[in-house]
Structure formats: C-alpha cells, structure tokens
Amino acid sequence: MNGNGSVELNASVEQVWAKILDPEVLAECIMGCKELVLLEDGKYRADLAVGVAAVKGKYDATIQLTDVEELKSYKLIVRGEGAPGFVEAEGLIELIPAEEGTTTLTYAYQAEVGGKVASIGQRMLGGVAKLLISDFFKKMKKQVENEQKTA
Amino acid sequence: MNKQHIGKPMARVEDARLTSGQGSFIEDMNPLPNIHHAAILRSPYPHARIKAIRTEQAEQMPGVKGIVTGKDVVELTHPFPVGVTAPVKYYSLAVDKVRYVGEPVAVVVAKNRYLAEDALERIEVEYEPLPAVVDIETSLLADSPILHDEVGSNIANHRTFSYGDPDKAFREAELVVKHKFMFPKYSATPVETYGVIAHYQSSSDSLTIWSNFHGPFTLQSVMAAALRINSNQLRIMIPKDVGGSYGIKSGVYPYMVLMGVVSKKVGLPVKWIEDRQEHLMASSSGTDRVTWIEAAVKRDGTVTGLRMKMVDSVGAYVRAPEPACLYRTHSNSTGAYRIEHLAMETIAVMTNKSPTGLIRGYGGQQMYFPLERIMHMVATKLGLDPAEVLRRNLIAKEEFPYQTPSGGIYDSGDYRQAFEKLMSMAKYEEFRERQAKARQEGRYLGIGLACIVEPSGSNMGYITVALTPEERGRSLPKSGCAEGATVSIDPMGGISVRISTAPTGQGHETVSAQIVGEVLGVDPRTVKVIAEMDTLTSPWSVASGSYSSRFGPIGSSAVYQAAGKVREKLLRIAADQLGRSPDELVMETGKVVVRDDPTKQISLKRLVGSAHWNPQGLPAGTEPGIHETAFYTIPTALPPDENDLINGSATYGFVADAVTVEVDPATGDVQILDYFTIHDAGVLLNPLIADGQIMGGLAHGLGGALYEELAYDKNGQFLAGSFMDYLCPTATEIPKVTIAHIETPSPLTPLGAKGLGEGNTMSAPVVIANAVADAISPYGVTIDTLPLSPNRIWSWIQQAKSKEEELV
Numbered sequence: 003m004n005g006n007g008s009v010e011l012n013a014s015v016e017q018v019w020a021k022i023l024d025p026e027v028l029a030e031c032i033m034g035c036k037e038l039v040l041l042e043d044g045k046y047r048a049d050l051a052v053g054v055a056a057v058k059g060k061y062d063a064t065i066q067l068t069d070v071e072e073l074k075s076y077k078l079i080v081r082g083e084g085a086p087g088f089v090e091a092e093g094l095i096e097l098i099p100a101e102e103g104t105t106t107l108t109y110a111y112q113a114e115v116g117g118k119v120a121s122i123g124q125r126m127l128g129g130v131a132k133l134l135i136s137d138f139f140k141k142m143k144k145q146v147e148n149e150q151k152t153a
Numbered sequence: 154m155n156k157q158h159i160g161k162p163m164a165r166v167e168d169a170r171l172t173s174g175q176g177s178f179i180e181d182m183n184p185l186p187n188i189h190h191a192a193i194l195r196s197p198y199p200h201a202r203i204k205a206i207r208t209e210q211a212e213q214m215p216g217v218k219g220i221v222t223g224k225d226v227v228e229l230t231h232p233f234p235v236g237v238t239a240p241v242k243y244y245s246l247a248v249d250k251v252r253y254v255g256e257p258v259a260v261v262v263a264k265n266r267y268l269a270e271d272a273l274e275r276i277e278v279e280y281e282p283l284p285a286v287v288d289i290e291t292s293l294l295a296d297s298p299i300l301h302d303e304v305g306s307n308i309a310n311h312r313t314f315s316y317g318d319p320d321k322a323f324r325e326a327e328l329v330v331k332h333k334f335m336f337p338k339y340s341a342t343p344v345e346t347y348g349v350i351a352h353y354q355s356s357s358d359s360l361t362i363w364s365n366f367h368g369p370f371t372l373q374s375v376m377a378a379a380l381r382i383n384s385n386q387l388r389i390m391i392p393k394d395v396g397g398s399y400g401i402k403s404g405v406y407p408y409m410v411l412m413g414v415v416s417k418k419v420g421l422p423v424k425w426i427e428d429r430q431e432h433l434m435a436s437s438s439g440t441d442r443v444t445w446i447e448a449a450v451k452r453d454g455t456v457t458g459l460r461m462k463m464v465d466s467v468g469a470y471v472r473a474p475e476p477a478c479l480y481r482t483h484s485n486s487t488g489a490y491r492i493e494h495l496a497m498e499t500i501a502v503m504t505n506k507s508p509t510g511l512i513r514g515y516g517g518q519q520m521y522f523p524l525e526r527i528m529h530m531v532a533t534k535l536g537l538d539p540a541e542v543l544r545r546n547l548i549a550k551e552e553f554p555y556q557t558p559s560g561g562i563y564d565s566g567d568y569r570q571a572f573e574k575l576m577s578m579a580k581y582e583e584f585r586e587r588q589a590k591a592r593q594e595g596r597y598l599g600i601g602l603a604c605i606v607e608p609s610g611s612n613m614g615y616i617t618v619a620l621t622p623e624e625r626g627r628s629l630p631k632s633g634c635a636e637g638a639t640v641s642i643d644p645m646g647g648i649s650v651r652i653s654t655a656p657t658g659q660g661h662e663t664v665s666a667q668i669v670g671e672v673l674g675v676d677p678r679t680v681k682v683i684a685e686m687d688t689l690t691s692p693w694s695v696a697s698g699s700y701s702s703r704f705g706p707i708g709s710s711a712v713y714q715a716a717g718k719v720r721e722k723l724l725r726i727a728a729d730q731l732g733r734s735p736d737e738l739v740m741e742t743g744k745v746v747v748r749d750d751p752t753k754q755i756s757l758k759r760l761v762g763s764a765h766w767n768p769q770g771l772p773a774g775t776e777p778g779i780h781e782t783a784f785y786t787i788p789t790a791l792p793p794d795e796n797d798l799i800n801g802s803a804t805y806g807f808v809a810d811a812v813t814v815e816v817d818p819a820t821g822d823v824q825i826l827d828y829f830t831i832h833d834a835g836v837l838l839n840p841l842i843a844d845g846q847i848m849g850g851l852a853h854g855l856g857g858a859l860y861e862e863l864a865y866d867k868n869g870q871f872l873a874g875s876f877m878d879y880l881c882p883t884a885t886e887i888p889k890v891t892i893a894h895i896e897t898p899s900p901l902t903p904l905g906a907k908g909l910g911e912g913n914t915m916s917a918p919v920v921i922a923n924a925v926a927d928a929i930s931p932y933g934v935t936i937d938t939l940p941l942s943p944n945r946i947w948s949w950i951q952q953a954k955s956k957e958e959e960l961v
Binding site for chain 2: 055056059083084085087088114115116117118120121122124125
C-alpha cells in the first residue's frame with residue numbers, strides 16, 4: 003500500500019522544520035500515540051493504539067527519523083508489532099519554500115501490514131491509512147499555524 | 154429383494170436432537186473435572202526465523218498454568234510421518250522458523266480462555282523476516298525462496314507416468330488443444346470449528362483425546378508416532394455430533410497432538426476450541442493447482458490422448474495425507490471418456506501458505522476444471538457443439554466394467570443414458586434458440602455441460618502412488634478400504650449398531666438403522682445406532698472414518714454384513730427350535746416364520762432370549778449372546794502394481810450437469826438461470842439423504858466457482874481472515890436446482906450402492922465456467938481460472954474489448 007500528498011502550511015520552512023522534528027509535537031500528531039521515548043539519536047519508542055476494522059490493539063513501535071537533510075527532508079520509519087500483527091511504514095517528508103513565507107510539505111509513504119490486521123483488515127486498510135495521515139497533517143498544520151498566531 | 158426400508162426416503166433420526174438443541178458437540182463436552190483452556194499464539198509472518206521467544210511475563214499473568222513452545226514439542230514429539238521421501242520436518246508448533254501466516258508458535262494454558270488470550274499478548278517473539286513465496290510457478294524457479302533448507306528445493310513430491318502410447322496419440326492427432334489452468338486455494342467452512350480436549354495420564358503414560366476429528370484413521374498411527382506412544386495409549390473419542398467438516402476437520406490432527414503435548418507438560422486436562430479467524434487462516438484447505446493440459450484430438454471430436462502436468466501447492470509443509478490430492482483422482486484422470494493414452498507429471502510444491510488436506514471433492518475439482526474446460530475448447534476449435542464432443546467420447550454401457558489407462562475399474566454405469574436424460578431435462582436445443590435470440594437483443598446467455606466420474610470409497614493404496622514402484626517395494630503393500638460395524642442384541646431384544654464411519658452430519662445413523670431394520674425385519678426406528686467413535690472400543694481399521702464418500706459403498710456394506718451375521722445366527726437358532734432348516738425360514742416384522750407353514754413361527758424376542766437367558770438350549774456349536782462384528786473391503790482395491798496401475802476407489806458414480814447463465818457484460822455479474830444435475834450412484838439407500846448431500850455438495854461447488862478463495866498477497870500475507878473477506882454462498886445465492894437419478898447397481902457392493910455427495914463439488918466449478926465461457930464467447934475470452942467474480946469477468950471483457958479496438 004502506498005500513497006502521497008501535500009499540504010500548504012502558513013509558516014516558514016524554518017518554523018515547520020522545527021515542529022516536524024519535535025518529538026512532543028510528533029507524539030501529539032500521531033493518532034493513538036501518547037508519547038515518544040527517546041531510545042537513541044533520532045529513534046523513539048512508542049505505544050500506538052490503532053484500530054483497523056475489527057482489529058483494535060496496541061503496537062509496540064519504534065519511530066525513526068533518518069536521512070535528515072536540514073530544512074529539506076527526512077524519512078520517517080515506523081515499525082510496530084503487537085497482538086494484531088505488525089505494521090511497517092516508511093514516509094518521505096519534504097519541505098519546499100513557497101511564496102510569502104509559506105511552505106509546501108509533500109509526503110510519500112509506503113506501508114505494509116501483517117498478521118491479523120492484514121487478514122481481516124485489508125479491505126479497510128487504505129481508508130484507515132488515509133485517515134491516519136490526514137489526521138496527522140491536520141494536527142501538524144494546527145500546531146504550526148497556532149504557533150504562528152501566538153508568535 | 155423386495156425392500157421395506159432400504160431405498161426409502163426415511164426422515165433422519167439425527168434431526169430430532171439436532172433441531173431441539175440436544176446435539177452433543179465437542180464444545181458441549183465436559184468429560185473431566187478441572188479442564189483448563191488453551192489459546193494459541195500464531196505467526197504474523199509468512200516466513201521468518203524465530204530468534205527468541207520470551208514467555209516470562211506471560212507466565213506471571215493471573216490464572217496462567219503454563220506455556221508450551223517449539224522447544225517442548227521437539228523434546229516431546231517426533232515430526233509427523235508423511236508418505237513422501239522429501240525430508241520435511243513438520244511439528245505441531247513452529248520450530249526455529251515460521252513458514253506461513255497463522256502458524257502456531259506457542260500455547261498458553263490458563264483457567265479460562267480470556268486469561269489465556271490475554272497472556273498471549275505478553276509473549277514476545279523476535280522474528281527475522283525472510284522472503285516468502287506464494288505463487289506455484291515461482292516456487293519452482295531456481296532462485297525462489299526455499300522453505301525447507303534440508304529439502305533443497307520446494308518440491309515435496311514429483312512423479313511422471315505414461316499409460317498406453319501417448320506420444321503416438323499426439324503424433325497421429327489431427328488437432329492438439331492445449332492450455333494452462335489455475336485452480337485457486339479454497340476451503341470448506343463448517344459451522345463448527347476445530348475442537349480438542351486432551352488428557353494425559355502419567356500413571357499409564359497415555360493420552361485420551363476428544364476431538365471432532367473424523368478420520369481417516371490412518372492418521373491415528375501418524376499421531377501415535379508423533380507422540381512417541383503405542384497406538385493403544387492414544388485413545389481418540391469423537392463426539393456424537395460433529396458440526397460439518399467436508400473433509401476439513403481431518404486437519405485437526407496436528408492440534409490433537411499439540412494439545413496432547415500441552416496436557417502432558419502442564420499436567421492438566423486441556424481444552425481448545427478454534428475461533429473462526431484461526432479456522433480460515435490456519436486450519437486446512439484444498440490445494441491450489443496449476444495444470445498444463447494437452448488433448449490429442451481427431452477431427453470428429455474424438456479425444457485419443459491426454460498430457461497433463463499438475464502442480465499442487467500443499468502449503469508450508471507436506472502434511473499427511475498430502476500429497477494425496479494429486480493422486481486421489483489418478484485412476485479416473487480420463488474422466489467419463491474413452492481416452493486410451495495418458496501421460497502425467499505430478500508435482501507437489503511447498504509455499505508460504507497454510508497446509509492443505511482433505512476437502513469435499515478432494516482433487517476432483519482441480520482435475521475436472523482443466524479436463525472439462527479442454528473438452529469444451531476442443532468443441533470450439535472444431536466448430537462442434539460441446540454436447541456432440543461429449544457424446545462422442547463417453548464410455549458406452551457395454552464397456553463396463555471399464556478399465557481406465559491408469560488402472561481405474563469403473564464398476565458400472567450408463568453414461569449415455571444419463572447424459573441424454575440430462576439434455577432433455579435442460580431442453581438443450583430449446584435453450585440454444587433462446588440464447589441466439591437473446592444475443593440479438595444484446596444479452597449474453599450461455600449453457601455449460603460437464604460429465605464427471607465420481608470416485609467413492611478410497612483404496613488406501615492410491616496414496617502410495619506418490620512413491621516410485623521401487624520405493625513402494627521397500628515396505629508393506631497398502632491396499633483396501635476396510636470398514637467395520639458391530640450389531641448386537643441385548644437380552645431384552647434391544648438392537649444396537651456400532652459404526653466407525655465418524656459421521657459429520659451425513660445421516661449414517663439413519664441409513665444404518667434402515668439397513669439393520671431391513672435385514673432383521675424390524676422397524677428401523679427401534680434400532681439404536683452409536684456413531685460415537687472410540688479407538689479403544691469401536692470396530693475400526695486404517696481406512697475408517699468419513700471421507701471419500703465411503704459410507705455409501707463401504708460403511709453401509711459393513712453394517713449390512715454384520716446384520717447378516719446376526720440374522721444367520723437367529724435363523725440357526727430358530728431352525729433348531731422349529732425343527733426346520735434355516736433356508737425354509739423367513740424373517741419378518743419381529744418374528745421368524747416357516748415359509749410354507751405360516752402357523753409355525755417364533756418371535757425374535759424369544760430367539761434373542763434363548764441366546765442370552767438359556768444358552769444351554771442353543772443348537773450345538775452356537776455361542777451365547779448376540780454380538781456380531783463384520784469388516785468389509787472390496788476385492789478390486791489392490792495395491793498399485795509395478796506399472797503404476799491403480800484402482801484408487803471402490804466404486805465410481807457418474808454426474809452430468811447442465812447449467813444456464815446470463816452474464817451482464819457491464820458489471821461482470823453471473824446469474825445462474827437453471828442448474829440441472831443427474832446422478833448415478835448405483836442403488837440409492839435413502840433418496841432424501843442423497844438429495845440433501847447433492848445440494849450440499851453443489852453449494853460448495855458453487856462457492857468454488859463464483860466466490861471462495863483463500864487469497865494471499867504477493868508477500869505471503871493472508872487476506873481472507875473473516876467472512877467479510879472470504880465470501881461463502883448462503884441460501885440466497887443458491888440457484889434453482891433440478892436433481893435426477895438413474896441407478897445402475899454396483900456389482901461390487903452387496904446393496905449395489907456407491908458413494909455420492911462430492912460429485913457437484915467437483916463438477917460445479919467447471920460447469921459454471923463452461924456456461925460463462927459460452928455466454929461471453931463473442932468476446933473471445935478464455936476462462937482458465939476461478940472464482941468467477943464480477944471483477945474478474947469484467948476485466949476479461951475489458952481486455953478483450955481493448956484488444957479488438959487495437960485491431961480496428
């Protein structure tokens with residue numbers, strides 16, 4: 003399963019970059035995530051609670067930020083394992099400066115699931131992935147733009 | 154014989170309890186105090202190395218009594234024996250590696266199922282994922298991932314056969330028609346899932362296992378060998394009622410062994426009931442098969458030779474009785490046709506999918522799909538009507554008993570009579586006119602035909618065809634299809650019958666009562682039949698169980714023979730008391746009467762009473778009591794010979810189907826207009842049950858044709874884990890079905906009966922495919938895979954259309 007998209011953010015590349023690398027912000031934006039615990043440089047541990055169709059459950063996950071190019075792009079690797087099975091996802095996030103101090107964020111992802119979540123959730127998975135991702139960027143936009151207002 | 158009970162549509166004696174909630178199924182059973190409950194941790198990976206299993210946290214959970222992993226299983230069991238030479242190690246739990254999604258990895262035993270399931274979540278398994286292979290043809294490539302390193306390839310079994318002179322047939326052929334067909338992996342979905350209760354007793358080092366297993370009881374020896382105990386230390390008991398199986402429940406046996414190990418290690422009786430998701434993911438299924446088929450044909454439509462290469466995927470392990478699916482129809486590979494030359498290559502491959510096993514039709518649907526499609530394609534190529542091609546090739550009545558090139562002995566039949574009856578039932582010519590008219594209106598109607606031979610009563614010897622004659626020569630020859638039954642009469646005249654056919658809903662109790670009632674001249678409703686199987690007390694043999702439609706030809710015959718022994722004994726006693734010879738006597742409605750002097754008679758009750766209450770009054774040499782056991786087999790069920798000729802089944806019935814459909818090219822939807830089916834299963838023992846079996850088999854075949862597939866993605870993830878994802882036909886999908894019978898008695902069985910109930914499971918997928926192919930023939934689409942989902946048909950039509958546009 004894969005997909006891509008983009009969001010327009012009313013903030014500068016620098017401001018967006020700071021947010022999308024902040025583990026606290028990431029934890030707030032990822033649905034079903036309470037906190038990110040730093041394991042090593044750029045790698046966090048998280049408990050994710052996600053429901054796909056009838057398969058609800060917790061995943062012990064690691065979230066890793068790699069291939070970081072300052073102010074330009076990074077890769078987000080999520081690996082989760084739990085009673086419902088496993089999830090492996092990889093997303094590439096890129097920032098492009100747009101006019102009047104705004105930023106275009108583009109993303110492309112591919113994800114694979116296994117175990118119970120695949121065997122009974124497959125037909126719902128595309129929809130769930132879209133929901134998770136759009137929710138993530140909606141929250142991120144709010145985070146970034148609220149900062150703008152208060153600043 | 155003027156029959157009073159056999160052949161009559163007697164209502165099933167089983168139904169009173171089943172329709173009043175008094176059935177006793179495995180989940181209802183509570184045979185021991187202190188039963189604990191097991192839950193199974195399963196692999197989410199199709200192929201991975203197990204680097205570590207950590208169970209400490211789970212062990213500390215409340216109510217948890219113990220945990221079993223692959224390490225325990227290696228310590229306490231042997232790999233399951235299997236009839237191939239490839240060194241595949243198959244245990245009841247994954248050891249070192251997992252090879253399919255859903256493979257059992259660990260078992261938790263707790264006070265109840267809830268606590269056991271909760272504890273599963275606390276077991277940590279560290280996996281190292283490996284590349285997986287799911288596609289049959291890919292699994293044969295040199296660079297394919299390999300499941301079992303010690304085998305060196307994914308091939309579990311490989312044989313070639315040549316019967317007659319196939320090369321000559323193809324050299325002299327006026328036309329050769331060939332195609333590759335793909336039959337999908339699908340299952341049967343009994344309402345009741347697997348269930349096991351296992352109780353290990355250390356004092357006698359023995360295991361008692363209750364399970365809804367139904368044989369073949371050859372697998373009792375497989376289980377005992379895996380458990381490293383003597384076969385009489387493994388007592389298997391089958392509940393009175395089993396909620397359907399259609400073959401699938403024979404695959405419960407690895408779980409029987411697993412729970413045996415669990416009970417032994419934990420020191421408690423353990424119960425495990427499979428849930429529906431586990432059942433779809435990891436119980437058992439039919440094989441998926443790729444077949445390359447070639448027919449050597451004369452211009453008039455006569456098929457003179459066949460070449461077939463069949464590759465079955467048996468899943469991640471070759472599990473007994475596999476690779477039998479490849480060989481179950483070996484004797485009837487040329488179907489209902491007089492085809493003298495046959496070349497075959499059979500391969501079983503292992504792929505990262507759930508292991509396979511018995512399923513209604515076992516091998517038949519996989520075999521008849523290419524065979525009956527190619528007959529249809531021969532007709533198309535020659536510009537003949539398919540009905541003409543079938544007529545030309547059907548074996549004629551005078552040719553029976555007919556020996557097939559591969560050694561099958563078709564005992565009786567009148568295929569042409571049945572076929573003509575079908576054609577008039579279906580009003581074939583009329584439909585052709587209707588079809589032509591509809592096509593002018595832009596509607597796509599089609600009619601499909603299929604003629605199949607339905608084997609029943611498997612000869613144990615057929616499975617050994619997986620081995621070469623040299624390999625077979627090294628061990629005891631295997632043959633026969635033996636089944637036992639006991640008929641006894643208690644001191645007050647109560648008749649009971651004990652059978653070992655382990656019915657799963659087919660009405661064996663009813664038919665056994667009809668037979669015993671007939672033979673002993675009593676009301677069948679007064680005969681008590683005990684169908685609960687117990688390997689320590691039931692009369693059974695290796696072939697016992699419910700599979701290969703064997704009750705019709707074999708099980709019923711054992712009952713008939715045992716009842717005959719009782720009758721003989723009673724007549725001997727009566728002759729003595731009446732001062733006549735036994736052949737002057739007749740047995741009728743509860744008494745024995747002198748044929749030429751009806752005033753002289755003696756009641757059955759009195760005769761039975763003599764045997765029990767007054768044995769001193771019996772004629773000399775007569776044992777007291779009335780308790781007779783008979784075992785029955787068929788003399789033609791011989792081991793395969795040195796040329797690989799094998800008569801794989803006791804009897805061979807015939808089924809011909811005609812199906813009419815309408816296909817909507819805009820949506821790809823198939824509407825079945827009418828389904829006609831004619832059967833010849835020899836003498837029908839109970840026509841009511843026969844028609845019920847036919848409807849059930851047909852529903853299953855319909856699922857295979859249109860709906861069901863255990864789908865996996867390319868990485869080996871399983872995609873059909875619930876009834877939302879695995880589509881089964883329900884009552885609303887069942888079309889109008891017209892059933893007819895002809896009866897050509899089998900000369901081999903005492904009642905002339907053959908098996909039935911699997912026929913339409915074998916024929917429905919291909920006959921519907923033929924009908925759909927006929928309907929959309931204007932598009933030039935070749936149907937070579939199933940199921941025929943709207944999506945698939947629509948795509949074929951679109952492809953055909955765009956090809957046509959390119960040409961324009």
